Amino acid sequence: MIDAPLTAVSFAPLVVALPIFGAALAFILRRKRRTQRLVTIAVLVITLCLEAWMLATVWGGGTYSVTLGGWAPPFGISMVVDGFSAFMLVVSSIVSLAVLLYATSQGMADGDEDGPVSIFHPAYLILVAGVSNAFLAGDLFNLYVGFEILLTASYVLLTLGGTTARIRAGTTYVVVSVASSLLFLIAIGMIYAAAGTVNMADLAVKLPEISPGTQTVLHVMLLVAFGIKAAVFPLSFWLPDSYPTAPAPVTAVFAGLLTKVGVYAIIRTETLLFPANQLSEPLMVVAGLTMLVGILGAVAQTDIKRMLSFTLTSHIGFLIFGVAVGNQLGLGATIYYVAHHIVVQTSLFLVAGLIERRAGTSNIERLGSLAKLSPLLALLFFVPAMNLGGIPPFSGFLGKLGLVQGGAELGTPVAWALVGVSLLTSLLTLLAIARVWNRAFWRKAEDATDPDPLLLVGVEAARGATYDIVANEPASRYSDRGNTALLPNGMLAMTAALVLVGVALTVFAGPLFEFSDQVAGQLLDPNNYIEAVLGTGQGVR
Amino acid sequence: MSTNITLLIVMGVLFAVGIYLLLERSLTRVLLGIVVLGNGVNLLILSAGGRRGEAPLYRSALDAQEYSDPLPQALILTAIVITFAVTAFMLGIIYRSWVISRADVVADDDEDLRVSQQSTFDFEEDSPVPEDTTEFEGEDAEPAGNHPEKGPHA
Numbered sequence: 001m002i003d004a005p006l007t008a009v010s011f012a013p014l015v016v017a018l019p020i021f022g023a024a025l026a027f028i029l030r031r032k033r034r035t036q037r038l039v040t041i042a043v044l045v046i047t048l049c050l051e052a053w054m055l056a057t058v059w060g061g062g063t064y065s066v067t068l069g070g071w072a073p074p075f076g077i078s079m080v081v082d083g084f085s086a087f088m089l090v091v092s093s094i095v096s097l098a099v100l101l102y103a104t105s106q107g108m109a110d111g112d113e114d115g116p117v118s119i120f121h122p123a124y125l126i127l128v129a130g131v132s133n134a135f136l137a138g139d140l141f142n143l144y145v146g147f148e149i150l151l152t153a154s155y156v157l158l159t160l161g162g163t164t165a166r167i168r169a170g171t172t173y174v175v176v177s178v179a180s181s182l183l184f185l186i187a188i189g190m191i192y193a194a195a196g197t198v199n200m201a202d203l204a205v206k207l208p209e210i211s212p213g214t215q216t217v218l219h220v221m222l223l224v225a226f227g228i229k230a231a232v233f234p235l236s237f238w239l240p241d242s243y244p245t246a247p248a249p250v251t252a253v254f255a256g257l258l259t260k261v262g263v264y265a266i267i268r269t270e271t272l273l274f275p276a277n278q279l280s281e282p283l284m285v286v287a288g289l290t291m292l293v294g295i296l297g298a299v300a301q302t303d304i305k306r307m308l309s310f311t312l313t314s315h316i317g318f319l320i321f322g323v324a325v326g327n328q329l330g331l332g333a334t335i336y337y338v339a340h341h342i343v344v345q346t347s348l349f350l351v352a353g354l355i356e357r358r359a360g361t362s363n364i365e366r367l368g369s370l371a372k373l374s375p376l377l378a379l380l381f382f383v384p385a386m387n388l389g390g391i392p393p394f395s396g397f398l399g400k401l402g403l404v405q406g407g408a409e410l411g412t413p414v415a416w417a418l419v420g421v422s423l424l425t426s427l428l429t430l431l432a433i434a435r436v437w438n439r440a441f442w443r444k445a446e447d448a449t450d451p452d453p454l455l456l457v458g459v460e461a462a463r464g465a466t467y468d469i470v471a472n473e474p475a476s477r478y479s480d481r482g483n484t485a486l487l488p489n490g491m492l493a494m495t496a497a498l499v500l501v502g503v504a505l506t507v508f509a510g511p512l513f514e515f516s517d518q519v520a521g522q523l524l525d526p527n528n529y530i531e532a533v534l535g536t537g538q539g540v541r
Numbered sequence: 542m543s544t545n546i547t548l549l550i551v552m553g554v555l556f557a558v559g560i561y562l563l564l565e566r567s568l569t570r571v572l573l574g575i576v577v578l579g580n581g582v583n584l585l586i587l588s589a590g591g592r593r594g595e596a597p598l599y600r601s602a603l604d605a606q607e608y609s610d611p612l613p614q615a616l617i618l619t620a621i622v623i624t625f626a627v628t629a630f631m632l633g634i635i636y637r638s639w640v641i642s643r644a645d646v647v648a649d650d651d652e653d654l655r656v657s658q659q660s661t662f663d664f665e666e667d668s669p670v671p672e673d674t675t676e677f678e679g680e681d682a683e684p685a686g687n688h689p690e691k692g693p694h695a
Binding site: 075141145148152155156159162164167168169170171172174175178179181182185186188189190192193198241244300301302303306 | 563568571575578579582585586588589590612613616619620623626627630631634637638641642647648650652653656659
């Protein structure tokens with residue numbers, strides 16, 4: 001492995017190291033905002049190119065491992081690149097780049113040259129490094145470190161500015177995250193005591209030799225720790241509580257990436273460490289409850305960001321369903337659905353940010369007329385919303401179809417019940433989305449309760465009205481708006497780009513499904529992974 | 542694998558105290574709980590390394606079995622650094638929360654309370670739709686709004 005020829009995969013550590021160096025540089029440059037932005041964007045573009053190259057290398061199949069520091073596995077730190085991790089890396093980088101450009105455009109539009117957010121760019125890069133590290137980690141402890149890097153960055157991003165609401169939400173978020181991390185660390189300690197290794201490939205060989213009771217304990221502990229991070233039902237209540245208070249781009253990137261890292265870890269646990277599907281049935285029940293409870297919460301909300309946070313937790317249930325089904329069909333559909341969900345949920349949060357900007361609020365009781373005032377905004381909401389609701393021919397429909405097929409192929413009563421629940425959830429998602437659409441976009445603003453003056457009259461007249469309000473009440477909720485552009489082109493363009501990526505997932509569904517099916521096959525045969533890390537002839541099953 | 546009973550008891554106490562504190566509503570106690578729990582976990586990882594042995598520095602005369610396992614110690618070092626960072630951040634949040642609201646407790650979510658108290662009746666969705674909305678003037682059609690109570694029975 002040390003003498004391996006130089007390929008794209010040899011650069012895997014750079015995917016983690018570059019953003020960290022970039023973060024340091026961006027922090028040094030915090031007084032020079034323009035350079036700081038440039039550095040951040042350049043780092044993310046380079047990372048994305050590297051990841052795309054890696055994905056091209058593993059597209060046809062194959063698993064590669066990079067050993068760091070010259071210590072032979074299982075003692076050294078390995079980074080593993082296979083179809084799944086490379087795919088997740090590319091999708092997450094596309095999303096984080098789009099959100100960064102959106103945030104940059106927002107910052108430039110507001111002219112926040114001396115705003116309190118000079119920490120935003122460094123923290124954002126650290127977050128990206130943590131996510132990449134978690135996707136590449138070849139041992140459990142490195143996965144833990146990846147989680148901690150991304151969580152610590154997320155604490156900073158969530159409490160940006162330190163307002164009352166953010167501090168309140170941030171406290172809950174930090175305490176819950178720390179509790180889940182401690183649980184994960186306990187699980188790692190126990191696994192090391194039981195198996196004498198934390199290398200995942202080595203564990204895949206050694207865990208089956210442990211007594212079944214101990215195995216179940218370790219398995220459950222890992223699932224609970226990852227379940228908190230992925231927001232799976234009984235452990236999901238922190239998410240809708242904390243996400244909506246953050247700035248729009250931060251919520252968008254959290255919604256896209258953080259929970260999916262948890263899902264990624266669950267998929268690795270279920271396919272590599274404990275491939276026997278012992279906990280398949282309980283996982284299915286949990287998946288069903290995640291979908292139902294989440295979507296019922298979404299239907300009750302009046303705030304768009306909170307509604308989207310609830311649909312986010314609800315749709316995590318679909319992913320867990322696919323993992324629990326555990327056959328190639330279900331797993332393949334899950335991988336496709338993860339990509340779909342990352343892109344669509346992020347674009348919806350970006351649109352919510354635009355709505356908030358245009359209308360001064362994201363509360364649907366106070367919104368109206370948006371379809372008339374900004375048809376482009378309506379279109380940008382409509383496409384990902386229909387996509388989320390699973391309307392054919394969008395990718396949401398295709399992913400759900402694959403999951404339902406996987407469940408039907410398994411054919412147990414619980415699996416059939418889950419198929420029913422997932423269809424009901426899709427229907428309720430549509431209901432929640434339709435409420436937002438009817439109120440925010442279709443009805444007249446005059447019918448809303450306490451609508452923003454910007455919704456009632458033309459833009460120029462509204463500006464005048466806003467100036468008057470600001471002049472009379474400097475501390476009012478309009479004071480941060482002055483003469484800033486209502487819908488900056490950069491923000492619209494980035495949202496549109498992400499919506500287009502979502503549409504591209506539909507257009508290229510054929511090759512993507514073929515790829516995810518092949519990746520699922522790869523995941524179901526852990527020998528690929530084990531042999532790539534430990535060398536040939538080490539696989540057991 | 543042998544474990545040290547004293548360490549086990551200390552670990553148990555640390556976990557119990559840590560979880561108790563974590564469940565409090567006061568933020569400072571929650572932070573203390575996290576610190577205590579973190580130390581409990583570190584002890585757990587330490588005892589996962591097995592019995593103690595010689596310092597893991599290579600000496601040619603020593604048999605491989607004589608060394609103590611260095612990996613858990615490396616893991617603990619990393620964990621300590623992470624706990625340190627998180628503790629510092631938590632302190633920052635607690636101080637900020639104190640500056641803002643002069644309170645050291647976890648606050649309720651206003652939006653949550655509002656949603657839980659809202660009535661099940663939704664004016665836009667649940668109010669009855671007027672029946673007679675036809676715009677065609679027929680011989681038996683009467684102007685809408687004259688007797689809306691009659692509805693379909695008319």
